[in-house]
Amino acid sequence: MMNKFFSLRDLKPEIGTKVFCILSDERAFQSKSPAMFSKVMERVGLKGVYVPFMVKPDRLGEAINSLKILNIAGANITVPYKEAALPFLDSLSESANIIGAINTIARDGDMLKGYNTNAIGFMDTLEAEGFDPTGKTALVFGSGGVARSVVFILNWLRADSVIIAARNPEKARKVAKDLGGTAMPLDTLLARPLSANIIVNATSVSAYHEATVFAEMILKMNVSDCELLLDLNYGRNQNFWEDFARSKNIRFMDGLTTLAYQAMQTFALWTKMKVEPGEFLKALDGAS
Numbered sequence: 001m002m003n004k005f006f007s008l009r010d011l012k013p014e015i016g017t018k019v020f021c022i023l024s025d026e027r028a029f030q031s032k033s034p035a036m037f038s039k040v041m042e043r044v045g046l047k048g049v050y051v052p053f054m055v056k057p058d059r060l061g062e063a064i065n066s067l068k069i070l071n072i073a074g075a076n077i078t079v080p081y082k083e084a085a086l087p088f089l090d091s092l093s094e095s096a097n098i099i100g101a102i103n104t105i106a107r108d109g110d111m112l113k114g115y116n117t118n119a120i121g122f123m124d125t126l127e128a129e130g131f132d133p134t135g136k137t138a139l140v141f142g143s144g145g146v147a148r149s150v151v152f153i154l155n156w157l158r159a160d161s162v163i164i165a166a167r168n169p170e171k172a173r174k175v176a177k178d179l180g181g182t183a184m185p186l187d188t189l190l191a192r193p194l195s196a197n198i199i200v201n202a203t204s205v206s207a208y209h210e211a212t213v214f215a216e217m218i219l220k221m222n223v224s225d226c227e228l229l230l231d232l233n234y235g236r237n238q239n240f241w242e243d244f245a246r247s248k249n250i251r252f253m254d255g256l257t258t259l260a261y262q263a264m265q266t267f268a269l270w271t272k273m274k275v276e277p278g279e280f281l282k283a284l285d286g287a288s
Contacts, residue, residue: 017048017049018048018074018270018271019049019051019070020037020050020051020072020073020074020075020076020270021051021052021053021072021076022052022053022075023055023060023063023064023077023078023081023085024054024077024078024081025055025080026054027079027204028052028054028055028078029052031052032256032284033076033259033263034050034051034052035283035284036260036283037263037267037283039283040275040279040280040283043279043282044279046271048073055081057081061088064085064088064105064112065088067105067107067112068107068110073107074104074270076103077102077105078103079144079145079204080204082102082145082146083100083144083145085114086102086114088112089102089114090111091111091112091113091114092113092114092115093113093115093116095115095116096115098152098179099119099148100148101118101144101146102115103116103117103118103145103149103262104117104265104266106270115265115269117263117265117266117269118145118146118149118150118258119152120261120262121259121260121261121262121263121265122149122150122153122258122261122262123157124258124261124277125253126153126157128261129228129257131198131228133154133157133159133197134157135160136159136161136197136198137160137162137197137225138154138161138163138197138198138199138200139163139165139194139196139198139200139223140163140164140165140181140202141165141199141201141202141203142164142166142203143164143166143167143171143172143174144202144203146202146232147166147175147202147203148175150200150202150232151164151180152179155180155181161181161182162176162180162181162182163181163183163184164181164183164184165183165184165185167186169183189217190222192222193222194221194223195223195224196225197227197228198226198227198228199223199226199228199229199230199241200229201229201231201232201233204233206231206233206240207237208238208240215240218240218241219240219244219247221244223248226248226250227251228251229244229250229251229252229253230252230253230255231252232255233255234255234256235254242254256284259280259284260280260284261280264280267280
């Protein structure tokens, strides 16, 4: 069998190819975004590549500045850097500034602008599922950038009450103060029955092995009147949020639909191209 050797010239992208990326810790390599965006670019005929980059916390600023140096056309920022990235950007969209977290960076020459498409992706998901938060009670788990996006939208859509339950009570209180809602320490979760029309997991954990004690706590919750449980994570085996929803006959969704809707908005910011969310959902089907 003849051996095939490749030179650097063989690996060079075509002239005009746009390069996009996602910045995270080791979780960058678990994201479905590279496969999803690559497939969508192929479908719409855009010459582009999308790659994951693992960044250490103390090098985040350098990594973001490198987007200019390396001529990266756009980037996603995911956990744990959605809030930490803000000081390294040249400007923020109005919603990103209010929420205090981003997930998208668009580059215009040497200017980097941060956007939060998590929020609108979550809102579009609720609309697509026919769930209207107006006048209803929401229970949100988490106090990071994703939780801030969720709390912002629930209040924007005039939810009657937004309860924020988090491991860090101080951060939960800050989210409530900044964006509206009531903080609830996790250690009081089982103290009394709760009424919530929607439960949203905006933490980074969904599998039993990721947080065994937390999972046991969730499974023991006494929640009434819940219509929808939305776990914004995806790709977890033995998802304890899904197990809880099934045990209570609550409709369950993972985060793939929200990912598709927020990706649609992100892609439009990067390329000025409007691509239907169905194309992103198709691209996620079987993505690894």
